[in-house]
Structure formats: C-alpha cells, structure tokens
Amino acid sequence: MIKALYVALLETKIFLTDKAGLAFSLLLPIAIFALMYGAFGGQTIFHGTAYMVNQDVDAQGQANYYSDLIVEQLDGLDSLDVSILSEADAQRKLDRSDILMAFYIPEGFSDDIDSGLSSQLTIKQRGNGGDEGQIVASIVRGMVENINQQLQVHAKVAGAVGGNYNQDTVNEYLANRTVSVNTSVGESSAPDPVKEFLPGIVTMFILFGISMNARALYEERKRGTLERLVTTRLGVGQMFTGKFLSYVARGFIQTLILLSLAYAVFGGDLFTTASFFKALFICLVFSGAAGAFGLIIGSVSRSEGQAIWMAVFFTMSMVMLGGTFFPIPEDTVFFTISKFSINTYINDALRAITADNASLTSLWPELLIMAGVIVVGLAASRYMFRVISK
C-alpha cells in the first residue's frame, strides 16, 4: 500500500509541476460555478415580456379605455413586463426573430366592446412562439378572459337591476357567486434551477476528468515509464491503485472547490452543513468510479486520440443516459437504459441530498453501485493492461 501511495504522490507531483495546467484545473470549477450562477442564480420564477402593438388609440394617440385596461393589468403582473411597439417595429423584430411573438390590439377594440360587439386580440408568432412566448400568451389569454367575464357580469347586473348600478352593486351581486383558485406554495415546492442542475454540472465536471486520466495513462505507457515500473518490485495492482488514488484526489479537489462555492453563495437554500458533507462524500465515491473508468480507457487505448475520444464518448453517453439535466420519464425504454449509466445513481443521490437532506444510509443502493463500479473498474483495468501488454 505504501508503494501505491508513493505512486499517487508522484502523480500528484507531476500534476503540480504543470503550473498553467494546475491553475486552469483549479480555475475551471470557479468558471463553471460562475456560469451556473449567471444562468440560474436567483431566477426561480418565470419572468417574460409581452410585446404589444396597440392600434386602439384616439385621435391624440392615447390608448382607449379597454386596450389601456389590458395593458395596465398585464403590466401590473410581477411575472410580466409590457413593451409597446409600433406596428412597423413589431413586424421588423418578428422578421428578424428578435422577438417570436407579438400581441395586436386592433383599431376600434374599445368601441366594439362598448357597442356590445365582440372583439379580439391577434397574436402573430414565429414558429410556435418559443417557450417564453407560449407562457406569455397563456397569461394574456387569462387576462383577456378575466376582462371578458367582468363584462359579462356587468351585463348580467345591468339586466337584473336595471341601468342604474355601480361597482358596489356588482360586488353585492357577485358576493356569493365567485369561484376562485387558492394556490398554496409550500417551502420546497417551487422548482429551483440550481438544485435541479447542480448535480448534473458536478457529475459532468467529474466525468471530464476521465479523459485527462485516460490520456495521462496512455502518455505514461508511451514514454515507457509504465513498462519500466512493471520491471520493479511494484505490482501492477499497486501501480493502478496509486494512479487511481491520484485521479480521485484530483477530481475530488476540483469538486470540493465547486461545491464549496455553491455552498458559500447559495448557502442554506442548497445545503445544510450536514448535507454539504454528505454531497462531498457522494462526489468522492463518484470520483472513484470515474477514476476507475479513466484507468480502463487508458489501459486499452493505443493512441492519445483513442484515449480522448473514448473518454468523450463515454462521458457524453453517461450524461445523456443518466438524466443529468432532464429527468427521464418512467415506463420508457430510456428509463431502463438509464440504469446502466453511473450518472443516474449520483444524480439521484445528490438530488435526494439537496432536496430532502437524505441520509447516507438511505442512499446505500447508489453508494453500493458506485463502489461496485470502482472495484470492477480497477480489476478490469488491471486485467486489460495485462492483456494489452502481452
């Protein structure tokens, strides 16, 4: 075991001699974290913009009553900004795909409503209008439906009480005739993009180390030091254990930086102190599994290109099959296939920790599978090294 530790120490020493590589490898987690924070930090609810063309204006260019009401009510929503465009601007932006959807309030909109005629908004869109556009369209439709109902209520009240009525009369009429939806927001029910994506980013980051490890092992084979080591009293098992320990340490240090930054910035929203250390432990085990895969790929690669591309293929396959960024629906063939990806197990474990502060004992199936991958990976890499060396 001492010889294995000495190999690990040597690997680490070599790693530390490349100052530029070292700086980059330590800055990488910080850069990834900054990207993650920029992309997801604090943005936990939808916020969109409704681009509107209001053609329902008077001679002075002022919006008429009902179009003004729509714009005012939409603008009052927390989740929406309203941007008023001229017809020409809207068309140009749509043509250039600067915007994917615009709402047109036609000329005479308010007059038609006042006259008891039906009136309608028009939506112009590129393609399906985009995800944001579809949500904004739903909000606008809801708002228009609300105004429509108010108009119907006024018409009913007018019919029931005659022409002389005011808002109090309407409220009195509606007192016992309302249906509303009460939304209860629990503490953890709001979707949190950081919690959702952090496991994926962490696991992908660790997996990227596979190509570095595979390449390093291939290079060592190429320069002959691996073969020279075989002729010493160092066993192949000890040699691979040493390299494995070094790869795990490297991957873990980078992950430690990434998770520590996440903890420092998002704090209690993401981790408790206990769950932070649990996440670190899970990442340590996963770094081991990734390190074992790096050894396998490095053992069988016959060129640097092979090592890198095999590692990239492996990484991408695991990421895609493991539901790294998007959950895979149950009862699908992909759900079954995802069980063959180690990412599935670390993603599940990290999500359980960040969402529910799950205990490590409750995560024993995931830990067992990752530990199994380490053992099998080390044995397989050692075996393949012997086979390739024959």
Next chain:
Amino acid sequence: MPDEFLIAKELHKSFSEIKAVNGVSFSINRGEIFGLLGPNGAGKTTTIRMLATVLQPDSGEVTIGGYSTHQNAPKARSLIGVCPQDLALYEELSAIDNLVFFGRMSGLDGKEAKEQADINLRLMGLEDRAKGKIAKFSGGMKRRINLAVALMGTPEMLFLDEPTVGIDPQSRNSIYEVIENLRDKGMTILYTTHYMEEASRLCKRVAIIDGGQMIAMDTPTALKSQIGDPDKITLEDVFLHYTGRSLRD
C-alpha cells in the same frame, strides 16, 4: 563450471502472424557482459522484454538467479534493473526525484533511496544537476540518468537496451566506463547495441539474432575466427556475414 545467472530456454513470442522470437535459448554467466546483436526487427527488444518480465513468452522458460520469471516474477524482478532503449523518465521531475522514486519502487526505503540516488548521480557525473528537471537535460545526460535509474535498488543483473544510442562520444565513453566499472564489481549485464566496436570493447560473449532466431553465439574473437583472421576481421564483418547486407527497415 560457470555460474549461470540467467537461463533462457526455447523462447517463442508471436504478435498476430509475426513470429518475433522463434526458439531462442542462451545463458549468461554471473559477472558476464553478454552482447545481443541483430539488425532492426531481429527480435532483440522482444527478447529483452521477455527476460525482464514485461512480456510473457508464448512458450519457453526464463530463470534469473534461479527464479522463474513466470512462476516467481517478483523475486526475479528484485534481481534486475532495466535500462530501456527509449528514455523512460518523468521529464517533468528532477533527476533526484526520478532516482528516488524508482528506488522506492525497487524496495528501498526513503533514506536508502536518497543515499543511493546520490551515489548513482555521482557515478554518472551528474551530482551537480540533481535538482535539474530532466526535460532540460541534454540527450547524453538523459541517457546517463536512464542508466542511473536502472541501478537503483542495487540489482544483480542489468538489461541495457542500446544505452548509448544518439549521444556524443564523451557521454558514450562515460557510459562505457560506468559499465566496465559495474562489470568489475561483478554485475551481470545483457547488452544490446548496433555499435559493433562497443560490443567488442565491452562484451565477453556475443550472440547474433536475426529473424527471431539465434544464429551465432561465442566470444568476439571466436566469432571472428569462424570467418577469417581474427586480427583482420572486425565484429561488424562477422555481423554482416551472418545477417547479410540487405536493408531491414
């Protein structure tokens, strides 16, 4: 009765359809420098790799110091040091770091490894470059460190695979002196080279291998006598006599 330190019996090794080594047998006596000569692709390096426990022969047997390389590889490895044809060093690290690391891998403890590294650096005339990075060394210095690494762990036998290739006469001469010094101390050495004058100077016996087979083996003088007047014939003449003049690469 000479004390045979290394015995190779009927070694065979194929890579796919190519028979790299085909029934090679020889022995090396304790304290002897034995030269293994042959043109490119003759099977020298494959033979050395099998003897040094890197490759398993398809058939045949090797014993070093009485230990079978197949059945007791760790024991056999404890007796040997290998200086491969290509430099096998960690270029990012210093000379002393390389020596100490391989010393540790050869079973020395930290203190012993450091002491032996210092001795071997002095032996190679590189004590003042101990902390220099290998990457910044000249070709000759790298070759000397390559040899110094093979000496870590005080092996009883050395495998030297073209240790002087591509270096200037001064560095080559320095390596010769080190090897002769080791021979005088009783080290057993298997030496391969393309430089025939080198083999004549250093080796007590030489074997010529070609097409994976041993085609001649004796002292340089005896081999010369086989084809003419040993005072007029060079080892290169012997080599060309047995292996022909056609290009091999």
